[in-house]
Each structure stands twice: as C-alpha cells, then as structure tokens.
Amino acid sequence: MQESDHGADFRWFFFFTISKKMAKRPLGLNKANKSKKKKLDSAEKAEKAVAKEISPENDESAEPAPALTLDADEEDDMGQLESLYKNWTSSERDSPRILHGVVHECDSLLQKAKGEGLPARFHEIYAASLLDLAEFADKKKPVKKKKVKSDDVAPETSDMFVDAALERVETGLEQYPEDAGLLFVKSRALKQDIDEKMSAVSKEERKETAKKMISQLNKILEVFKLAQKHASTVTPAQLDVVEELIELSGALESVVKQSDISETTLVACEKFYNEILASEKDENTVKKAHRGVGTCKMIVADSLLDLLDDDDEDNDDTVELAKKNLKAAIEHFQKSETDEDGEFMVTLAETMIQYGNLFETESDDQKKWYGEAVKRLRQAQRLGVGKYDEMILELEDD
Template sequence: MAKRALGLGQKSKEKKRKLEEKQATDSRDATPGADQLSVEMDENADLDNEFSQLKGLWKTYFASDRESEMVLNGIVHECDRLLRQSSEDAAVKASLSGEFHSIYALALSELTIFKAGEDGDSKDEKLVKGFFDNALERCELGQSSFPDSALLNLVKAKIIIQRIPLEYISQLNVKSTGKRFDVDLDDQLEIAKKNFNIYDDDLQLSSEVLQMLDDLLDIVENFGHEDDIDEGLDSDDEEELEKIELSPSHPLFKLQKSVPENYKWLREQMIQLLQHIKEKDSKLYHDTARSIGHLYLKFAEEPSSEFMRLQYGDEEEDPKKQSASKDCINAQRNALKYTKEALKYLEKGKISDEPETWVEVAEAYISLGNLYDYQSKDQEHAYSVAETILKKANKASHGKFQDILDNLLDKE
C-alpha cells in the first residue's frame, strides 16, 4: 500500500517552512514582475466583469501550489471591496452569488495554513481561530441568502474538516482531559458530513474535502504517535503503531471511537465521486480510484491479521485444525473480499507512464496471494501476476523496485 502523505497539521507546518525558505530566496533574487500571476478565465466569461475576474483569480490559485499568501490576501481584499461596493451598486449586488460567498469563505479558511504556527503558540492559535470564525460566518451568511446552494454546503464541510486538526487537535496531547473547546469534535464532523455533497461543477473541490477527511481520520487514529511519524515511521508501515487508548474524558475520545464508521462513510463517498467523473483518463479519476483501493486495503488489514494469526500463529497446534476453524475461515473470506475490491480500484487507478501505480497493483496481488491456502493454485497465480507486473515496473524504472521483486521471489 502506498505511503500516506503528511496529515493536515504536518502539511501546514511543512508548507510554512517551505514558504519561509522561498521568501528568503525571493528576497535575494527578486525580479520585476515576479509576483505577477497569470489568471485563467472561463471561455465565456465577461473579462470586464469584476466577479468574473475574482472567480478566475480564485480558480487559478486553487489549481496552483497555493504557496502565495499575497494572492490569498488579494482575493480577500477584493471580496471585501465588492461587498462594500454592493451597498451602492445594484449591478455589483446582483453579482454576489452563492459562488462569491464560497470564494470569500474558502480564501479566509486557506489563510489559516499560513497562520498556523508551532504547537502552543497562543498568538498563532488566536489568528487561526479568527480566520476560521470569519470563514464560517461568511459561509453561513451566504447560506442564509442562498439556502439551496450545494456549493456553500460543500464549502462549509471543507472549513469544518480543515478546522478540526489545525485549530483544535493542534492544542491537544494524550493527557488532555475535560471540555477544552466550546464544541464537540465528533458533532462537528457529523455537521461536515451532512453538508458534504458531490458537486458536479467542481468535482476537484469535492475530492479535496474527502482527502482532507482521510488525513483527519489518520491523525485521529494515530493520535499520540506524531513524533514517531515525524521521525520516519509512517502510519502505513508494516510495523504497526500500537494504538494509544485515550481517556473517556479526552476531547478526541468520541471521534477516535467513530473512526471505523467514518472510514466506511468516506469509502462510500469516494465511490460516488468516482461515478461522477466522466473523464476516465483524468488525474482526478485515477487518484480517486487509487484512494478507494487504499481504503479497501485498510479494511482488509484486520481480517488479514486475524487470518494469519489463526492460520500460522501457533506452531504447536495442528495447522489443519487451525485452518478449519470457523473464525479462521471467516477472517480469510473477509480479507479476500476487501483485497479483491482493492485490486479492482487500483487497476482503474493505474497510469500507463507511472510505474509506481503498477507496483501498487502488484503489492495488492501479493497480499491476495498471502491470503490463499499455502501453495494453492490461486496463491501461485496471484504471485505470478505480481511478479510479471513487478518485472515490467522494475525495467521501466531502471531497477527501482528490485527489493520488492526479490522479496516476492524469495517468498515463492
């Protein structure tokens, strides 16, 4: 399974570090026009319309690396200006649609990434809270004027999911107890889920919200192991992190207990999103399919471990008796079901010129082979398919995956 990217909290710190380095370089190498941004407008957009220009600027920023706080501030200031102007200009007022409020709220929430500082910095915590408060207020004001706006609902979901780790979890440790916040984090996530929708006019935004939820669930599931992960032990490593049991009075207790249920919800939404993506060769389609595959592999982990323990764990017990046990058979059946589903989606996510995506498929075939009866035809077939894929990927990448291939050949 592919390694999980940095979670939301770690991403903000890493982005801030990179930005500081970039700003230091830019200050030394600044050239005229370096801060200019090429804005892409919709094909039929009125180039003289101020909202069309604002929309184009936001779409350009959203599709970029999002490393310019200056551009975000410019978007917020332009939203402020249009809002003030709307009180005097009927044409401007008419242009302030639900999409305007969405852009305004999104820009405010994105600024929190630049304001989030080191843990325990009360000044940064207040700044982050202020931006999230303003973003939610703007979103809810928009909802009051446009109650049927699916986009505003989606934006509200994004803001809440982004807020939970950046503002709340960042203040916690494993010993935190009591009512630290004026909201219940599990309830907040439920509000986000109710507002979430697959928005056909911006499937990329729907995808981003789901990826943020995936990151959030990983943060909650592995809470207390941040130092281990920062030091290089990935949360998807084969060497599993021992789960830290939180006190029932811990602010994350309920949210951690609901992680399995929320992963199921996430998987269902990912599958729906994939069905809405018409371009089957697009990056969004491939990324979404692989994400679904990864989620199915995650669901396969527990029954796979149970099967391995019951089938091979006790060397003193007769293997035939173990393999025939009801629990062992059920664990094997469930693990096979989830792994086969994972393969189906990983195949859909495979990209012809990216060998890494082929290797994900090969590794899933290896996992599948491990679940079949020892030296059975099914097991040999799964290993054979994996070997063929790995040899092809290894050749295309000039030996990058030799270790994985060697491990498989040793297994055979």
C-alpha cells in the same frame, strides 16, 4: 497544491499492519501524496493592487511576483476576482503569493460592497482561498492548559485561517443556503477543522479529542451530499473531500484503537461512492469513485487485521474477511488504474502486497500477487515516482 505534511503524525500510519502469518509487508512506499499541480499561465503584467500585495517592496530576497493573466474588464469586480482566482487554481500552488492577492481583492470587494449584494461565488472563493492559505501557515502548537499565554500562538496559524473560512462560508450560506459551491467548501472546511484540532491537541488529550471528532465525520458527509443534491454534477476534485474523509476516519480510529468506531462513516462513504458509480457517466469521476470504494475496502481490511492477536495464527475467519475486502479493493483500484499515474500504481502495489501477505509463504497465490505488485513498482519507478529496487528484490527473493 501539494498536500501539507502537517498532521501527518496521525494520518496513514494505520494502514499496513502485519500479523505473524504474513511473510512480508509494504514499507510505506506511497505516502498518500496527492499532488494536484497544474502549469501556470504566464503573463507580462500584473494588476497593480495585487502586485503590491504579492511582491513586498524593499525585500531583495523576495521571489519575483508571479505573472498573472487578468482577462476581465477592469470595471467588473467579480470578473477580476474570478480571473485572479483562476490564476491560483491553474498555478503550481507552491507559494501563497497569488492567494494573498485573492484575499486582498476579497477584502477590497467586501469593503466596497459593505457586506451587501455580494454573490455566492464571492463567499465561495473567499472561503476556499482562506482554506488554501491554511496549508502554508504554521500549525498551532499543543500547549498545556495551565501554561497558555497570549503569545503562545503565532499571529497567523493555520487554525485561524480555517476558522475564518468557516465563518465566511456560513455568512454566505445565510444568504444562499442551497448553493452547491458553498456547501462543497463547507464540507472541506469542516474536514480541515478536524485536522487542525487533532494536530494541535496534546498527546494526553489525543484519544478523547479523537472520540469527539469521530462524531463529526457523518455530518461532513451529509453536507457534501447536500451539496451534490444542489449541484448539476460532482467533479473528481470535489470528491477529494470524501476521499480525505475516509482517510481521516481510519486515522481517528487508529488513535482511539476501537476497530468498529468508524464503521458507520466508512459504510456511508462506500454507499455514496457506489451511488456515483451507478449514475455518473464522466470517466474521471467514475475512476475517482472506484478508488474511493477501494480505499473503504482497504481500511476495513486493515481494521480486521488489527483485531488479530500477535500470538493468534488460527483466526481464519478474520483473515478470510480481510482477504475478501482486500481483493475487492484491488478490483476497484484496477478499474481506475492508468498507465501514467505512477503514484496510484504504488498504492495499488501496496494493496497487492498486503493481499499477498495473507497467503502462505511462497505459495503460488502469494507469488502471483507479489509479481503483480512488482510490475506496478517497476512502472512507477520508470515514471520517476520513486526508487523501489530494494522492495522489488525483497519481493522477488522467494
């Protein structure tokens, strides 16, 4: 599912600070678009109860109900749910219609079982589906405490789905406290809960809220590591939570404006990724871990650049430390670079531009890294990721 733009006002704007010593800067070329789209397996007939939930009657403007493949026995309730959920995870994820069907089936199973005898996987699917539905719902709007009314919040806002997911996952963990799938979903839900709280808070309360949220970051990582402990392996998709945790750490730090506030979380995440690199053999997971370490290094470098005073051109120690971290970020990013991933090429190009910015204007080092960035931007453009002609001309105009 394509990442929601909700909450984007406080995420990622912290990334590319410029000092007077820098000649150029990246212009937000890649907005951290982490699309995870897959093709939907088509079928001719949908299960009746799901079709009723997904395709509202008497609505001529509604889109046709998506084709579903339900390959489980009709008497196998969990098999039917697994099959329906697989339709969602293998779809384009650009509409909540299948998700409504998944939740409908979960509710039906819950009523049928009266809350007893349901496997951990049921709770995992239910909670994960609620979290996905949150991405399609409206955000809760910030309201002043003295003016809160009962109708200020829409019936189904995204925070409600996240709260319901947290409640569902806790219900499952009461019965299955060591289930890896439930723990992975819990870490994701806790992370989304922070997103919800930050997007719903008023401007006046944002800084204090960010301080409170920062204290929860390490808790999320600990839940994730506990999940990993009980899992046979960790997948690249599951590692998305840690990657988002790092991004969120930097975003909260920017709100609080204290450059060392998230150091513990960043250090812990980087250590975790390095443990993955030391033990994991799966190529895709290793690439994901390299990108994670690189992101940690990049955020540390950005925090260091934030320390530079606009009038201070001689803070060589800080600049050199920023260079060290950016160089390490580039090295890890290059180890995970592929010819087909245009979006990541843009991320790598931005990092190279940031690194080049820290060298003297028109120096050989600066030209080298600008040139490497241009190669990635050209390739990304050929892959249809975006248009970077203006940036390329600026970088080449030395």
